[in-house]
Amino acid sequence: MEIALVGIGKIAVDQHVPAIDASPDWKLAATVSRHGTVDGVPAYTDFTAMLQERPEIRVVSLCLPPVPRFAYAAEAIRAGRHVMLEKPPGATLSECHALEALARAHRVSLYATWHSRxxxxxxxxxxxxxxxxxxxxxxxxxxxxxxxxxxxxxxxxxxxxxxxxxxxxxxxxxxxxxxxxxxxxxxxxxxxxxxxxxxxxxxxxxxxxxxxxxxxxxxxxxxxxxxxxxxxxxxxxxxxxxxxxxxxxxxxxxxxxxPGLTGEYPRLYAQMAALVQAGGIDMDLAPMRHxxxxxxxxxxxxxxxxxx
The missing domain is CATH 3.30.360.10 (Dihydrodipicolinate Reductase; domain 2)
Known part of the structure; x- marks a missing residue:
């Protein structure tokens, strides 16, 4: 599956990009960032433009800070894309509940990841x-x-x-x-x-x-x-x-x-692949409630x- 990575900062470069590159499930097809890029991958600075120009990319992984994440996730879901959220999944619990309801309404997968698990x-x-x-x-x-x-x-x-x-x-x-x-x-x-x-x-x-x-x-x-x-x-x-x-x-x-899959982020991306294939949602918010x-x-x- 082709995936777009949004927010090319330290966590994306250190963890997400290597996990995607090593995965049999994913191909990094685009990035969206104001400053960061990944060698050999088409780079966008405008998220809306990426969604419009690349309809074949069905999955988006968001590595942005928590505060702007809701708007990006909601736009992706409304565009029919499956969404993977870096922790924490939002700036507030209300945002997270709203995203889950939106994902169910649009019949797409949504995954609130907790890499330490x-x-x-x-x-x-x-x-x-x-x-x-x-x-x-x-x-x-x-x-x-x-x-x-x-x-x-x-x-x-x-x-x-x-x-x-x-x-x-x-x-x-x-x-x-x-x-x-x-x-x-x-x-x-x-x-x-x-x-x-x-x-x-x-x-x-x-x-x-x-x-x-x-x-x-x-x-x-x-x-x-x-x-x-x-x-x-x-x-x-x-x-x-x-x-x-x-x-x-x-x-x-x-x-x-x-023996099995090793590494926190490779496991996260394997779970995201399974969620997309099953049409599932995983939005456990227990850590955020505390x-x-x-x-x-x-x-x-x-x-x-x-x-x-």
Whole structure:
């Protein structure tokens, strides 16, 4: 299938383009971006023009920041194109619900991707947590924004999510691996004096079986990042590290998974191909609900200004 990639920034170049190039399902047939291009691929700067001139391209993958994404997705859906959304799928939950309703009305596929759910050991962690009652789960997601998003001021503007840009990756894993639904009870969000989105956050959740569930996000952590989920159950201790790539149970690694497709983004594109072929929609918004709850319920604390 031919696909157009919209928004040729760091994530598109680092992840989407290699995944598409390596996939037996896809051919990158066009790009749309104000500045970026991909060698050998027809490039457009106007999205509407691409849709009009390339009717044979039936699928669009949107790698834009969250705020402008709704307009692009809605235009593509109205033009009868299937749409794949980089995380988070929109700037608000209402936008996402509207896109799903529009996709159903136009009978096209829509996929809200959560790439961290496709990390190598997430499925094994889910299986372990399903086997015994949970006692405690702690998320620690700490990295340096200057390294991962250098100079990208949009992430500190309204809709940019701040520390929840990486934090939602952790929440996407948590909502995938826990057998019971959770919801936020308290949060503290720390906003730099000169910015509109938080630089760090602490969160606590209600668990229906009484387990202690917390999350700690920090975007000023220097050195190696920490992307860790630690859990204690009645059957033992689990440590999921490196954003879901490494798992130990009571200090030992589980048996290797059977050979199969590897890599988060290759798995996402394989799932998108399956959705298009089946005419399906996958718009799980559980990770985004937790972020929305944090902004609604969280205590706001002003901290020192942030400068690049």
């Amino acid at each position: 496709q990390a190598e050991q997430v499925a094994a962690a889910r299986a372990f947590l399903a086997a015994a009652p949970l006692k405690r789960l702690e998320v620690r997601w700490r990295e340096d924004v200057r390294h991962w998003h250098p100079g990208q001021d949009w992430i500190f503007e309204p809709g940019g999510m701040g520390v929840f840009d990486p934090g939602i990756n952790a929440l996407s894993i948590v909502t995938e691996i826990l057998p019971d639904p959770i919801h936020l009870t308290t949060a503290e969000l720390r906003f730099p004096e000169n910015r509109q989105t938080p630089i760090s956050a602490d969160m606590a959740f209600f668990h229906p079986q009484g387990a202690e569930v917390t999350a700690h996000f920090d975007w000023l952590a220097e050195g190696a990042p920490e992307w860790t989920i630690e859990a204690e159950t009645e059957a033992g201790y689990m440590l999921l590290e490196d954003g879901g790539a490494k798992l130990t149970i009571d200090g030992a690694a589980p048996e290797a998974a059977p 972020v929305a709850d944090a902004f609604t319920l969280g205590r706001r604390v002003s901290v020192a200004p942030f400068h690049w």
